[in-house]
Amino acid sequence: MPKLPPGLSSKDFQEAIKQFEAAVGKQWVFTSDEDVALYRDSYSVFLGEPEEIVASAAVAPDTAEQVQKVMKIANTFKVPMFPISTGKNLGYGGSAPNLSGSVVLDLKRMNRVLEVDDKRHFALVEPGVSYFDLYRYVQERGLKVLLDLPDPGWGSPVGNSLDHGVGYSTGEMRDHFGSHCGMEVVLPNGELIRTGMGAAPNAKTWQDYRYGAGPYVDGMFSQSNFGVVTKMGFWLNPLPDAYLSGTVTVPKHQDLVPLVDILNYLENSGITNGMPQLGSPIFGGPFAPPDPELGPMMSKPGGATPAELETYGARKGRGYWSCGLQFYGPEKVIAAQWEHAREKFSSIPGAKFQDGPSYKFPLTPEQIEKSHKVTVGVPDLSIFMIGARSPFNANPSHGHVWFSPIVPRTGQAILDAQKVFTDAARETGLPLLNGPAPLPATYYKRAFVFIFGIMVSTDPAVNRKNREAFKNVIKIAAEKGFVEYRTPPAFQDEVVATYSFNNHSLLRFHETIKDAIDPNGILAAGRYGIWPKAMRAKRA
Amino acid sequence: MIGTNMQRAAIFGLLAFASAALAQTPTDAQLKQGKEVYQYWCWNCHGSGAGKPGTEALRAKYKDTRPADLEQRTDLAPAVIKTFVRKGVSIMPIFRKTEISDAELDALAAYLARNTGAKSAN
Numbered sequence: 001m002p003k004l005p006p007g008l009s010s011k012d013f014q015e016a017i018k019q020f021e022a023a024v025g026k027q028w029v030f031t032s033d034e035d036v037a038l039y040r041d042s043y044s045v046f047l048g049e050p051e052e053i054v055a056s057a058a059v060a061p062d063t064a065e066q067v068q069k070v071m072k073i074a075n076t077f078k079v080p081m082f083p084i085s086t087g088k089n090l091g092y093g094g095s096a097p098n099l100s101g102s103v104v105l106d107l108k109r110m111n112r113v114l115e116v117d118d119k120r121h122f123a124l125v126e127p128g129v130s131y132f133d134l135y136r137y138v139q140e141r142g143l144k145v146l147l148d149l150p151d152p153g154w155g156s157p158v159g160n161s162l163d164h165g166v167g168y169s170t171g172e173m174r175d176h177f178g179s180h181c182g183m184e185v186v187l188p189n190g191e192l193i194r195t196g197m198g199a200a201p202n203a204k205t206w207q208d209y210r211y212g213a214g215p216y217v218d219g220m221f222s223q224s225n226f227g228v229v230t231k232m233g234f235w236l237n238p239l240p241d242a243y244l245s246g247t248v249t250v251p252k253h254q255d256l257v258p259l260v261d262i263l264n265y266l267e268n269s270g271i272t273n274g275m276p277q278l279g280s281p282i283f284g285g286p287f288a289p290p291d292p293e294l295g296p297m298m299s300k301p302g303g304a305t306p307a308e309l310e311t312y313g314a315r316k317g318r319g320y321w322s323c324g325l326q327f328y329g330p331e332k333v334i335a336a337q338w339e340h341a342r343e344k345f346s347s348i349p350g351a352k353f354q355d356g357p358s359y360k361f362p363l364t365p366e367q368i369e370k371s372h373k374v375t376v377g378v379p380d381l382s383i384f385m386i387g388a389r390s391p392f393n394a395n396p397s398h399g400h401v402w403f404s405p406i407v408p409r410t411g412q413a414i415l416d417a418q419k420v421f422t423d424a425a426r427e428t429g430l431p432l433l434n435g436p437a438p439l440p441a442t443y444y445k446r447a448f449v450f451i452f453g454i455m456v457s458t459d460p461a462v463n464r465k466n467r468e469a470f471k472n473v474i475k476i477a478a479e480k481g482f483v484e485y486r487t488p489p490a491f492q493d494e495v496v497a498t499y500s501f502n503n504h505s506l507l508r509f510h511e512t513i514k515d516a517i518d519p520n521g522i523l524a525a526g527r528y529g530i531w532p533k534a535m536r537a538k539r540a
Numbered sequence: 541m542i543g544t545n546m547q548r549a550a551i552f553g554l555l556a557f558a559s560a561a562l563a564q565t566p567t568d569a570q571l572k573q574g575k576e577v578y579q580y581w582c583w584n585c586h587g588s589g590a591g592k593p594g595t596e597a598l599r600a601k602y603k604d605t606r607p608a609d610l611e612q613r614t615d616l617a618p619a620v621i622k623t624f625v626r627k628g629v630s631i632m633p634i635f636r637k638t639e640i641s642d643a644e645l646d647a648l649a650a651y652l653a654r655n656t657g658a659k660s661a662n
Contacts, residue, residue: 035637038626042633060638090633108638153584369589381584382591387631389597396597396630
């Protein structure tokens with residue numbers, strides 16, 4: 001037995017395991033050292049240290065009924081449980097719990113695509129379904145929908161949306177939690193509920209209308225520990241006729257301000273509907289070879305001034321900033337939308353335009369191979385080039401954790417954030433590896449998300465130093481108004497502490513709910529700072 | 541460095557005993573299952589074509605001395621495959637038994653080691 005859950009006697013734990021085995025089948029309860037080690041967070045920032053958060057066992061039910069049985073047994077013996085979907089939330093905790101000694105409730109076996117409707121454009125899936133699985137289901141049946149995808153295709157639509165993951169296609173669908181519709185949830189006491197229209201037994205609108213009647217409670221089950229989601233509906237894009245992309249570049253440092261203003265107008269008006277992508281071509285792109293002219297300019301104290309960079313950019317024929325746009329829709333319509341976008345951006349002196357790839361759906365295999373796959377609805381894993389060995393990286397990492405603050409959608413906020421994060425990196429020594437001018441990496445329709453990858457080292461001293469620096473950067477950024485939306489378990493207490501309005505009244509409200517619906521505190525203790533009453537002293 | 545060095549030592553040790561593992565002859569059904577497991581779980585990182593992080597990492601590691609595409613390798617021992625799947629390496633995560641069962645892993649390992657022995661293991 002690798003580790004006992006905190007507060008449990010060996011005898012009670014053995015009995016709980018025996019009852020778990022009766023509930024789900026002996027082969028689906030994992031207790032050996034070797035098997036439990038498979039639930040380690042592969043990207044843990046505690047790699048090789050005694051503080052690493054590890055499970056005591058794992059239980060893998062196949063149905064919601066089995067989840068109910070498991071939760072009832074866990075309540076009887078006060079066994080801490082931690083649910084995972086596909087367990088691939090890498091960089092944000094992977095398949096490991098928040099509390100060492102928890103039993104992982106591994107929902108991977110619940111991998112059924114229950115329904116995909118390409119007339120009303122929704123899917124209903126279980127938590128063990130991956131984006132790859134959903135894509136295969138759609139392709140095998142020739143269904144006319146376009147999936148919105150995060151970068152790693154092995155993620156779970158359920159798990160990703162519950163952790164507020166973001167995708168690449170239309171603004172509405174990129175918000176994976178925002179585009180869900182209807183849930184089935186096992187509460188900590190083992191009771192099964194369905195939300196929205198799912199609570200009305202004869203309603204045929206569970207995946208069409210979110211709210212039902214009365215309070216809308218779905219948000220309680222995201223980034224929380226109030227229930228185990230066993231089914232979840234998602235709205236999908238209809239398969240569009242065509243895809244078109246283009247890029248605008250602007251020459252001046254301060255052009256970022258009107259660039260973002262116009263982008264917001266276009267996106268919030270529905271004139272451009274795909275994920276935008278801001279860039280800084282002046283620096284030559286992420287894999288550009290060192291530039292003998294730029295290098296010395298950037299490395300002098302204080303770095304290059306905007307005026308120097310503008311002169312350099314003009315000489316090199318590079319814009320200072322760029323904004324990639326993507327359009328999904330009928331071919332003639334999106335061509336007109338791109339034309340209108342060009343007209344709007346032309347108000348910025350010196351703006352230049354370049355057409356990007358365009359396709360008709362469905363794409364040919366050759367087109368898919370050449371495309372940025374997730375933008376055309378094809379799940380992929382190419383994002384894992386980050387940190388992997390490559391011609392540009394002779395020292396591969398052992399994973400990474402993400403620092404992911406939300407930033408307002410203005411050009412000035414980006415410039416302010418760049419200064420805050422650059423200064424914070426210098427002050428704390430945290431290697432925020434996004435180049436000289438970090439830009440949003442992910443785009444909610446109404447908010448930017450900066451994402452910085454902090455590489456996990458095999459040297460515990462480096463990880464210890466980075467953990468402390470990470471915590472400091474959380475505080476420094478929050479003081480300037482840039483607060484994280486999502487973080488690994490190692491930093492959840494610190495991030496939640498930055499949501500401190502009225503003496504942390506939101507967290508205290510969450511704790512009130514926790515105490516009411518999970519009085520034994522058995523479900524996902526510590527997730528996003530919500531600790532059971534008996535463990536609340538652990539809170540940062 | 542502890543974990544990584546131990547893991548590397550284990551892997552090199554396993555490579556040394558590759559010939560012992562070759563004694564097991566996989567069935568056609570096992571190879572078919574192994575290929576299916578490979579295509580489902582491994583191909584998106586280790587297959588041919590652009591944007592495959594595993595393939596690119598192995599290309600950078602071995603240069604032209606070994607194929608970057610795992611399916612083309614002739615020097616893989618089943619035990620090595622199993623170690624990487626269950627322990628992870630670099631950015632490749634651990635795979636649990638609810639993802640790849642022991643029987644599926646046996647089949648996968650047999651499939652990727654099917655050409656081993658055609659050329660020298662090292």
